[in-house]
Amino acid sequence: MSRQHAHHHHEPGPGSGHDHRHPRASPRHRLVRLLTPHSHETAGKLDPALESSARGMRALWVSLVVLGVTALAQAAVVAVSSSVALLGDTVHNAADALTAVPLGIAFVLGRRAATRRFTYGYGRAEDLAGGVVVLVIAASASFAGWTAFGRLLDPRPVAHVPAVAVAALVGFAGNEWVARHRIRVGRAIGSAALVADGLHARTDGFTSLAVLLGAGGAALGWRLADPVVGLAITAAIVLVLRDAAREVFRRVMDAVDPALVDRAERALARVPGVRGVGELRLRWIGHRLRAEVAVVVDGGATVREAHRIAVDAEHALLHAVPRLTAALVHADPEPVPGETDPHLALAHHGARRAP
DSSP states (O other), X not given: OOOOOEEEEXXXXXXXXXXXXXXXXXXXXXXXXXXXXXXXXHHHHOOHHHHXXXXXXXXXXXXXXXXXXXXXXXXXXXXXXXXXXXXXXXXXXXXXXXTHHHHHHHHHHHTSOOOSSSTTOSTTHHHHHHHHHHHXXXXXXXXXXXXXXXXXXXXXXXXXXXXXXHHHHHHHHHHHHHHHHHHHHHHHHTOHHHHHHHHHHHHHHHHHHHHHHHHHHHHTTOTTHHHHHHHHHHHHHHHHHHHHHHHHHHHHTTOOOHHHHHHXXXXXXXXXXXXEEEEEEEEEETTEEEEEEEEEEOTTOOHHHHHHHHHHHHHHHHHHSTTEEEEEEEEEEOOOTTOOOTTGGGGGGTOOOOO
C-alpha cells in the first residue's frame, strides 16, 4: 500500500457546539487588573462571546455614550476653571469613549464573509482599529502633557475649585457606572473581554479621583498641585499607550503566547493515532486564532484512517486552545529507516520547517 497524506480543514460555524468561553478571573487576577494600567488590546476588546451577542455590542455603544457625556460635562468645567489636571482626565475619558468607534467598525467588517480577494476574511480590520486606538491614546497623552507642562512653567490659580471637584466626581461616577454595566453584561453573556473592559473603566475612575486630590491641593493654596496631577495623569496615559502599542505590534507580527503553542502540542500528543507532532503554527486574524499543524501517523494507514485522526486532532485543538476557530491538519506518514523524505521535492522552493 502506498503511503498517503491526509489534510483536514474545517471552519466551525455558529452552531458547531464549540463554545470556548473563558473562565472568570480569580480575585487575585482582578486585583492586579484593578491596580495596573490597562491595555487597549484589540483582541481583548472583542471576543467570540461578544461577537455573537447583540447585547454585548449594545454594552459597547452604551459605554461610548456614557463616557462621552461624562467627558462633555468635564469639558464644560475645564472651560471655566482652566484646570489642566481635569483637562487631562477629560481627554483620557474622551479617548476611551472614542475607541469604541473603530472597534465597532472593525467588528462589523470582521463579520463579513471571506471573498476570493480576501480569502481569510476581514478579521485584520481589528488590527487596523488597534492602530487607530494607539494613535488616539498617543494624541491624548501629547495634548495632556503639553498643557500640564506649560502650566507648570507658568502656574496660575485654578478657578471654581468646587466645580472641578464635582467634575472629578462625575468622571469617577461615569467610569464606575460603565465598569459595573460592562461587568454585569460580560458575566451574563460569558464574555471575559467585556468583564476585563469593565475593570479597565474602574481603573480610569481612580484617575478622576486624582483630579480631586489636585483640586484639594489648589484649595489649600498650592498652585503647582494642578499641573503636577496633570503630569501624573499624562504618565498614566503613556503607560497605557506603551501596553497598547506593544499588543498591536505583536498582532501585526503574528505573535502568539508561547503557552498556547505548548497547550496545543500537549492536546495533539494525547490524540489516539498521533505518533508525533511536527510543525505547528498559530496566528491571529482579528480576534480569532487559526492553526496549521503536521502530525505523524502510521505509515500504513489508509486515507480514511489518516483523515479520521486529522479530524480528531482538530477537535482536540478546538477544545484545548481558547478562541481557535479553524485548523488545517496535515498527516505525515511515520518515517521508515532508509526511506527518502517525501517532502524533499519541496526543499528547493525555500519552504522552511519550524523546529
